[in-house]
Amino acid sequence: DAGVTQSPTHLIKTRGQQVTLRCSPKSGHDTVSWYQQALGQGPQFIFQYYEEEERQRGNFPDRFSGHQFPNYSSELNVNALLLGDSALYLCASSERGFGSGNTIYFGEGSWLTVV
Amino acid sequence: QQQVKQSPQSLIVQKGGISIINCAYENTAFDYFPWYQQFPGKGPALLIAIRPDVSEKKEGRFTISFNKSAKQFSLHIMDSQPGDSATYFCAASRDQGGKLIFGQGTELSVKP
Numbered sequence: 391d392a393g394v395t396q397s398p399t400h401l402i403k404t405r406g407q408q409v410t411l412r413c414s415p416k417s418g419h420d421t422v423s424w425y426q427q428a429l430g431q432g433p434q435f436i437f438q439y440y441e442e443e444e445r446q447r448g449n450f451p452d453r454f455s456g457h458q459f460p461n462y463s464s465e466l467n468v469n470a471l472l473l474g475d476s477a478l479y480l481c482a483s484s485e486r487g488f489g490s491g492n493t494i495y496f497g498e499g500s501w502l503t504v505v
Numbered sequence: 506q507q508q509v510k511q512s513p514q515s516l517i518v519q520k521g522g523i524s525i526i527n528c529a530y531e532n533t534a535f536d537y538f539p540w541y542q543q544f545p546g547k548g549p550a551l552l553i554a555i556r557p558d559v560s561e562k563k564e565g566r567f568t569i570s571f572n573k574s575a576k577q578f579s580l581h582i583m584d585s586q587p588g589d590s591a592t593y594f595c596a597a598s599r600d601q602g603g604k605l606i607f608g609q610g611t612e613l614s615v616k617p
Binding site: 394421423425430431432433434435438446448480482484492493494495496497498499 | 541546
């Protein structure tokens, strides 16, 4: 049973460019969340997708957008990259759309470096 | 009110000792408190979790103690091993979809 898979694992982008990160949730999971983890910090919630709609959003600017596909996989897009966007981007999945306590599984993350 | 405060920032324990990490929260609407373990270059992995209707939960060498009135919870790692060396994060969420609020993390080093 594959867990949460993310791609790419590492990438380097130039300031001002755009990036797309991809995530496949754990089998049987229908909810995907994205987190940003800066070096030495805890993960920060970006947004959550369920039934192909953004359900919750953290304190991130509109440059951060996402999408969920009918097969539950998801993309995170970041436009107009800033140096401060350099971080580990984590995808997390869970089994149901709402209700805390559903075990949330994280992927290995995508390391984004903006130069 | 959305913050979860974690301490200490780093911890050094001898092999066989007890590691204790503490977290405090303000939002009484939180009703799920997981602990995650993260190794360098890896994503966080769920270690153990607790709901506020119990004061303690034990899984193997890992125990969560929960004090609802004080709005605090802690992770105890018994018989700490060098393989436990990692960064530990406490987190909390409300019953609205599992958005996790993470603490700042504790870097644990277990010396042989």
